[in-house]
Amino acid sequence: MQYWLMKSEPGEFSIDTLRDMPNQTEHWDGVRNYQARNMMRDEMKVGDQAFFYHSNCKVPGIVGVMEVVRTGYPDHTAFDPESNHFDPKSDPDKPRWMMVDVKYLRHTHRVISLTELKEHEELAGMQLLKKGNRLSDMPVTQQQWFYILGLEGS
DNA sequence: GCCAACGTTGGC
DNA sequence: GCCAACGTTGGC
Numbered sequence: 001m002q003y004w005l006m007k008s009e010p011g012e013f014s015i016d017t018l019r020d021m022p023n024q025t026e027h028w029d030g031v032r033n034y035q036a037r038n039m040m041r042d043e044m045k046v047g048d049q050a051f052f053y054h055s056n057c058k059v060p061g062i063v064g065v066m067e068v069v070r071t072g073y074p075d076h077t078a079f080d081p082e083s084n085h086f087d088p089k090s091d092p093d094k095p096r097w098m099m100v101d102v103k104y105l106r107h108t109h110r111v112i113s114l115t116e117l118k119e120h121e122e123l124a125g126m127q128l129l130k131k132g133n134r135l136s137d138m139p140v141t142q143q144q145w146f147y148i149l150g151l152e153g154s
Numbered sequence: 155g156c157c158a159a160c161g162t163t164g165g166c
Numbered sequence: 167g168c169c170a171a172c173g174t175t176g177g178c
Binding site: 114 | 162163164165
C-alpha cells in the first residue's frame with residue numbers, strides 16, 4: 001500500500017465536492033504533466049490512500065483523506081473541446097493523459113496548512129516542500145503519512 | 155540537440 | 167496581481 005498527495009484548486013474541485021459526489025467517488029481528471037501522469041498510470045493502486053490538498057487558495061494545505069478505487073485509465077476530458085482540460089493532441093486511439101478514481105474517506109479534523117508542514121524538520125524531505133515543486137500528485141512516504149496524521153490531533 | 159519564447163503553476 | 171520556477175514548443 002502506498003501513500004500519495006494530490007492537489008486540486010478548491011475553486012475547481014474541492015474536498016467538499018468529492019464528499020458530495022454519488023458514491024463519494026470521482027475521477028481525478030485534468031492532470032497534464034507527464035511525471036504526474038506516469039504515477040497515476042503506473043504506480044497508483046486500488047487501496048492506496050492519498051491526502052487531498054487544496055492549492056492556489058487562501059490557506060493551501062491538506063484538507064482530507066481519500067482512497068484510490070480505480071487504477072489509471074484514459075482521461076476523457078482531454079478529448080472534449082468543451083472541457084477546459086481539452087488537449088487537441090490527445091488522440092482517443094492513443095490517449096496521452098490518464099486519471100484514477102478516488103473515493104472520499106474523510107476530512108482531516110482541521111486544515112494542515114502548507115505553512116505548518118514547513119515547520120517540521122521531519123517533513124523536510126517531502127516533495128511538496130521542495131522548491132519549485134509543481135507536481136499535482138506525488139508520493140508520500142509511510143513515515144511522512146503517519147507523521148502528518150499525528151499533527152492532525154482530534 | 156540547443157535554447158529562447160512562451161504558458162502554467164501556485165505561493166505569497 | 168506578481169513573479170519564480172519549471173515544462174513545453176518550435177526554429178534553427
